[in-house]
Amino acid sequence: MTNPTAAMLVIGDEILSGRTQDINTQFLANALTQAGINLVEVRVVSDDEGAIVGAVRALSKGFNHVFTSGGIGPTHDDITADCIAKAFGVHVGIRDDARALLATFYAARGIDFNDARKRMARIPDGAVLIDNPVSVAPGFTLENVHVLAGVPKVFQAMVTGVVATLTGGAPLLSKSVQINRPEGEIAGPLATLAADFPELSIGSYPFSLAGVFGANIVIRGIDSDMLERAAHRLDTLFGASQ
Amino acid sequence: MTNPTAAMLVIGDEILSGRTQDINTQFLANALTQAGINLVEVRVVSDDEGAIVGAVRALSKGFNHVFTSGGIGPTHDDITADCIAKAFGVHVGIRDDARALLATFYAARGIDFNDARKRMARIPDGAVLIDNPVSVAPGFTLENVHVLAGVPKVFQAMVTGVVATLTGGAPLLSKSVQINRPEGEIAGPLATLAADFPELSIGSYPFSLAGVFGANIVIRGIDSDMLERAAHRLDTLFGASQ
Numbered sequence: 001m002t003n004p005t006a007a008m009l010v011i012g013d014e015i016l017s018g019r020t021q022d023i024n025t026q027f028l029a030n031a032l033t034q035a036g037i038n039l040v041e042v043r044v045v046s047d048d049e050g051a052i053v054g055a056v057r058a059l060s061k062g063f064n065h066v067f068t069s070g071g072i073g074p075t076h077d078d079i080t081a082d083c084i085a086k087a088f089g090v091h092v093g094i095r096d097d098a099r100a101l102l103a104t105f106y107a108a109r110g111i112d113f114n115d116a117r118k119r120m121a122r123i124p125d126g127a128v129l130i131d132n133p134v135s136v137a138p139g140f141t142l143e144n145v146h147v148l149a150g151v152p153k154v155f156q157a158m159v160t161g162v163v164a165t166l167t168g169g170a171p172l173l174s175k176s177v178q179i180n181r182p183e184g185e186i187a188g189p190l191a192t193l194a195a196d197f198p199e200l201s202i203g204s205y206p207f208s209l210a211g212v213f214g215a216n217i218v219i220r221g222i223d224s225d226m227l228e229r230a231a232h233r234l235d236t237l238f239g240a241s242q
Numbered sequence: 243m244t245n246p247t248a249a250m251l252v253i254g255d256e257i258l259s260g261r262t263q264d265i266n267t268q269f270l271a272n273a274l275t276q277a278g279i280n281l282v283e284v285r286v287v288s289d290d291e292g293a294i295v296g297a298v299r300a301l302s303k304g305f306n307h308v309f310t311s312g313g314i315g316p317t318h319d320d321i322t323a324d325c326i327a328k329a330f331g332v333h334v335g336i337r338d339d340a341r342a343l344l345a346t347f348y349a350a351r352g353i354d355f356n357d358a359r360k361r362m363a364r365i366p367d368g369a370v371l372i373d374n375p376v377s378v379a380p381g382f383t384l385e386n387v388h389v390l391a392g393v394p395k396v397f398q399a400m401v402t403g404v405v406a407t408l409t410g411g412a413p414l415l416s417k418s419v420q421i422n423r424p425e426g427e428i429a430g431p432l433a434t435l436a437a438d439f440p441e442l443s444i445g446s447y448p449f450s451l452a453g454v455f456g457a458n459i460v461i462r463g464i465d466s467d468m469l470e471r472a473a474h475r476l477d478t479l480f481g482a483s484q
Contacts, residue, residue, distance in 0.1 A: 010284075039259070043283065077446060176261075185356075187361070
């Protein structure tokens with residue numbers, strides 16, 4: 001496939017400890033799928049400078065785009081901006097445009113724009129700000145890394161804004177076919193089907209519901225005619241209910 | 243910290259396309275936290291041999307334990323056993339004990355033990371089988387890599403079985419304190435608190451609910467007295483509701 005590639009880097013001890021269920025990855029995955037950008041890898045690392053810097057460098061080299069979530073707030077554990085700067089070897093400091101955004105926002109609400117809040121204006125040199133329509137504190141893009149907030153509603157707003165600016169490929173289409181027969185029975189013909197449609201990705205996801213064993217067959221690709229032909233073959237093979 | 247470390251490798255296109263919300267990571271994270279094993283990194287890769295082999299090698303070198311989920315069923319897209327064998331340079335083939343487990347299971351149910359189902363008995367040389375109390379097809383441990391099913395209820399049963407056999411450290415304790423004040427106001431004193439308790443990890447997770455901005459402060463560590471002292475300091479500082 002020639003679609004651009006992307007990776008996601010989730011920064012957060014709270015995911016790794018089990019306290020919080022990550023839901024940002026799925027939101028990003030859906031947005032990228034619709035935009036014709038292939039999410040190829042996700043990593044979750046802790047709030048640790050070495051881990052973040054290492055992952056940013058590896059993913060930035062390996063993929064066209066990297067999206068990070070988390071660690072851009074005002075508290076001591078928010079170290080993402082510094083880590084991104086370190087990963088690219090650039091200076092990070094409070095930037096005038098980011099400070100102005102925050103100063104205006106807090107002034108309008110009579111809230112003290114203190115040192116902790118000013119930390120949110122720390123932006124690596126050369127970065128482009130990403131609008132935060134929810135709570136103002138901006139994200140930023142440096143090189144091919146898009147640095148977004150971890151709070152889901154802020155993350156989602158930023159993803160929507162950023163992805164709209166990216167050039168994607170053909171949207172990845174998918175068709176899901178539910179087959180109420182166990183995977184072990186359908187695996188042989190399914191493998192043949194997959195071999196006959198090498199340009200499609202055909203995945204089998206087993207389920208059991210109320211004693212019925214079955215599988216959802218998900219066919220993915222960018223050519224809708226080909227997708228339909230493969231789905232029709234599935235239907236013929238297994239009398240599937242779509 | 244001297245607790246053993248672990249990484250999770252989720253194998254599955256369905257997570258990366260956004261079709262499926264991964265819930266296995268959080269289950270494993272909680273089980274490891276209770277067992278005193280630190281989950282340090284999670285990766286999600288697609289059903290791609292190069293990606294899986296590369297990730298297995300990197301994580302296996304970097305951490306005491308690696309847990310994988312997905313790709314051990316009977317269909318063509320189930321390539322995990324082959325990838326693990328390749329990562330460690332060992333042979334993989336149908337193994338008698340795994341075949342016997344499956345043969346007995348299917349015979350008792352009058353189900354054809356066909357070639358596709360026999361694929362589930364493919365186990366890399368030198369691996370130890372992991373019991374599957376839900377649907378019999380075993381997982382396995384090779385070196386420090388525990389290979390588990392992707393279907394959540396099977397994954398969960400396997401995690402419970404495997405983690406019980408591992409030697410953990412002191413369980414990581416945590417205390418969560420909700421503070422109904424915005425992060426920007428508490429960040430300064432919170433940083434001082436974190437500096438005063440370097441053996442604890444103190445994270446701040448902002449929220450807004452019905453117009454109230456606040457943060458959940460999560461204090462983690464293995465010393466319960468120290469945890470209590472830090473929580474008490476938080477309480478004194480911010481009059482927190484616990």
